[in-house]
Amino acid sequence: MKRKMSFKRIEKEAKKVLVLNYEFPPIGGGAATATFNMLRVLARKKDIKINLVTSSEGSFKQEDFADNVKIHYLDIGKNGDIHSQSNKDLLIFFWKAFWYCLKLKKEEKFDLTHAFFGIPCGFIAMFLGIPYIVSLRGSDVPFYSEKYHWLDILFFSWLSKIVWARAKNVVANSQGLKELALKTKPNQEIEVIYNGVDTERFFPKEKKNDEFVVISTSRLIKRKGIDLLLEAFISFSKEHNNVKLVIAGDGELNETLKGLVDKNKLTDKVSFLGAVDREEIPGIYQKGDVFVLPSLNEGMSNSLLEAMASGLAIVATDTGGTRELVDERNGIIISPKSVWEIEKALEKLNNNRNLLKSLKKESRSRALKMRWEEMAGDYYEMYFKK
Numbered sequence: 001m002k003r004k005m006s007f008k009r010i011e012k013e014a015k016k017v018l019v020l021n022y023e024f025p026p027i028g029g030g031a032a033t034a035t036f037n038m039l040r041v042l043a044r045k046k047d048i049k050i051n052l053v054t055s056s057e058g059s060f061k062q063e064d065f066a067d068n069v070k071i072h073y074l075d076i077g078k079n080g081d082i083h084s085q086s087n088k089d090l091l092i093f094f095w096k097a098f099w100y101c102l103k104l105k106k107e108e109k110f111d112l113t114h115a116f117f118g119i120p121c122g123f124i125a126m127f128l129g130i131p132y133i134v135s136l137r138g139s140d141v142p143f144y145s146e147k148y149h150w151l152d153i154l155f156f157s158w159l160s161k162i163v164w165a166r167a168k169n170v171v172a173n174s175q176g177l178k179e180l181a182l183k184t185k186p187n188q189e190i191e192v193i194y195n196g197v198d199t200e201r202f203f204p205k206e207k208k209n210d211e212f213v214v215i216s217t218s219r220l221i222k223r224k225g226i227d228l229l230l231e232a233f234i235s236f237s238k239e240h241n242n243v244k245l246v247i248a249g250d251g252e253l254n255e256t257l258k259g260l261v262d263k264n265k266l267t268d269k270v271s272f273l274g275a276v277d278r279e280e281i282p283g284i285y286q287k288g289d290v291f292v293l294p295s296l297n298e299g300m301s302n303s304l305l306e307a308m309a310s311g312l313a314i315v316a317t318d319t320g321g322t323r324e325l326v327d328e329r330n331g332i333i334i335s336p337k338s339v340w341e342i343e344k345a346l347e348k349l350n351n352n353r354n355l356l357k358s359l360k361k362e363s364r365s366r367a368l369k370m371r372w373e374e375m376a377g378d379y380y381e382m383y384f385k386k
Contacts, residue, residue: 014049014068016108017383018101020124021116022093024054024071025278027082029219030302031116031137034173034195034375041376043069048383051108053097055089057082074100081251082275084219094120101128112168112383119156122163131168133382135193136177138299138320142184144177145223145297161185169382173300174321193379194321196372197305204311204364205286212243212350215288215312217281217303218295220251225294225317225336230257232342234264240350243269248284250275285310289356290349295319296336309367313359315345330362 019039023032035052042048043066052065056073063071076092085093097120104110105128113132115121117140125132138144142157161184164170170190172178178190207213214233218224226247233245247257247270254272261270276284285291291307291314298304298320305325307314314331316322326333332348334341349356 014047015112015383016110017048017050018104018108018110018113018125018128018130019050019052019116020054020097020101020113020121021052022055022085022090022097022121024052024073027055027057027078028085030195030299031135033302034137035116037196037198037372038376038379039065039069041373042380043067045380048380051104051110053101053104055085055093072100072104084221084251090120094124097121098124098127105130114379114383118160118163118170122167123159126163126166132166133169133171133379134164134167136170136172136181136190136299138173138177138297141172141177141181141299144180144299157184161188164188171379171382174324176320176322176324177299180320191382193375194324194370195300195302195305196370196375197302197309197367198372199309199368202282202285202306202309202367204360207287207289210242212240213288213290214243214245214346215248215285215291215307216246216293217248217284217291217306218293220247220249220253220257222253223296224251225296227253227257227260228337228339229292229294229342230260230270232339232346233270234260234266235339236343236346236350237266237269243346243350245270246273246284246288247271248273248276248281281306282310285312288312289360290315290346292342292346293317293322294334294336294342298322300324305367305370308363311360311364313349313356314363315342315349325366330359330366 021035025032025036050069052071055076057078060075061073065071074096076089110130113125113130115125116135117137118134119140122134142160171193172190173195175192178192220226237243291312293304293316295317300321314326316326317336318333332345
């Protein structure tokens with residue numbers, strides 16, 4: 001039997017990369033998933049050694065993810081929703097990660113830092129004195145969210161310009177996010193590396209009944225627009241008996257949404273699964289026909305890619321990188337904040353099962369061209385590029 005190469009054995013010959021991301025499974029959302037899958041692929045490379053510094057859902061710990069990948073989980077006192085980070089969480093992570101990385105830098109002699117999110121991780125990377133890559137994810141790009149509009153004007157815009165200007169590379173996960181970032185710094189060179197999807201883990205499964213099932217997998221927060229989807233489904237379901245909405249996820253709108261369902265006596269048609277384990281997610285998609293992404297803004301949605309790989313037709317808002325994945329051949333593009341358009345899209349797909357079948361087939365076909373191996377491979381080449 002061939003013996004695995006140990007972490008220490010490859011230490012002298014490998015390129016040493018420090019990866020920073022305040023979220024990593026089970027904490028976080030899309031960026032956590034992207035980081036996990038990037039590390040999963042890069043763990044096969046024996047000419048690279050990676051240390052990831054991230055947040056812990058409990059106490060500090062270190063863990064060998066693979067022979068050449070080590071994870072450092074920092075205790076940030078997290079005691080709330082693990083699927084999102086509060087401003088307090090981010091501030092504590094920034095402070096602890098900065099000092100921890102200074103210490104780790106002396107021990108490991110890193111060649112490169114890869115920061116997911118320009119703020120706070122790119123800001124930390126800038127002060128480490130090591131060449132760094134910044135991966136823009138969405139919420140870290142100024143004017144991505146209306147919630148931080150004034151903070152973006154007064155603070156984050158100029159800070160982002162500084163962080164991006166000093167970076168070795170700046171990467172967006174969609175063309176749409178790149179264009180948004182260029183509004184802050186028009187002369188910034190930004191590359192696009194799309195998210196990927198595990199098409200062996202997410203795949204279609206033939207349904208055994210004729211029920212029309214709508215799927216949503218998302219944090220239950222205002223930006224994700226799940227309240228709009230529910231409002232549309234309530235109206236849609238009044239005219240149809242054989243329909244169902246499955247909502248997987250948790251968040252601040254949880255009780256409000258459940259209250260709406262109770263008020264409209266739709267507990268038999270709407271299921272709230274809460275926060276689900278990663279292992280359960282593929283099975284949820286396989287029970288559906290349509291995936292609805294009603295986000296007010298989005299970078300490049302991992303959930304959207306997973307739904308496509310699972311062979312679902314897509315109904316999604318025209319925001320961020322959505323149009324780079326969805327058109328009339330695999331889904332229906334709708335306007336943000338339009339309950340009426342969501343309802344009409346569901347009506348159209350429920351009434352035309354041949355169209356639904358065609359869209360589902362095309363979704364799977366497109367997803368097969370977007371694997372995590374491509375995403376990780378692009379970053380791997382960037383790591384070694386002079």
